[in-house]
Amino acid sequence: MDAHRLIKLAESKNDRDLVERVINRFYKVYFTDGKSIADKDVLTAAAVEAGLDKDEVEKILVSDQYERQVVGDEVEAQQLGIQGAPFFVINNKYAISGAQPYEVFVQALEKVKAEEK
Structure with missing residues (x-):
């Protein structure tokens, strides 16, 4: 959930390159580096390395911001049979x-x- 919320933060910047960097960085950290993106420190470091502001990332992670949007995406995916x-x-x-x-x-x-x- 937290990784998806940070992707929503990236999307809010209206910068497709930033969104792609964030997603690709999360994939690399998880699949290549073998680290858990459920760990908030790992997730924060990856998001900042991809170009997100550390203060904004930390603010998101201690809040419920973007949670409704992520849940809405999940519901839509289920309705589509994804x-x-x-x-x-x-x-x-x-x-x-x-x-x-x-x-x-x-x-x-x-x-x-x-x-x-």
Whole structure:
């Protein structure tokens, strides 16, 4: 939950590069470095290394800020039947689960384009 809340903080900055850096840093710390991002010190260090302000990160972690948004994302994911990653939703209508060949994405995009005519 805390990692997702910090991603929401990054999203609030309207800087897609920052969001990607934060997500990638969390992945690296967890999957490559083998550290627990449930540990607030590890999570704080990773978020700051990715470019978030330490004071803002610490403020978020002692509050419930962004919790409603994260829970809302989880509810939406359950409603869409999302059970894993990656998962893509195109035009709020077509769902693509798992790693798929590009043809699957082309088909979905062609359907969206045809519907717009």
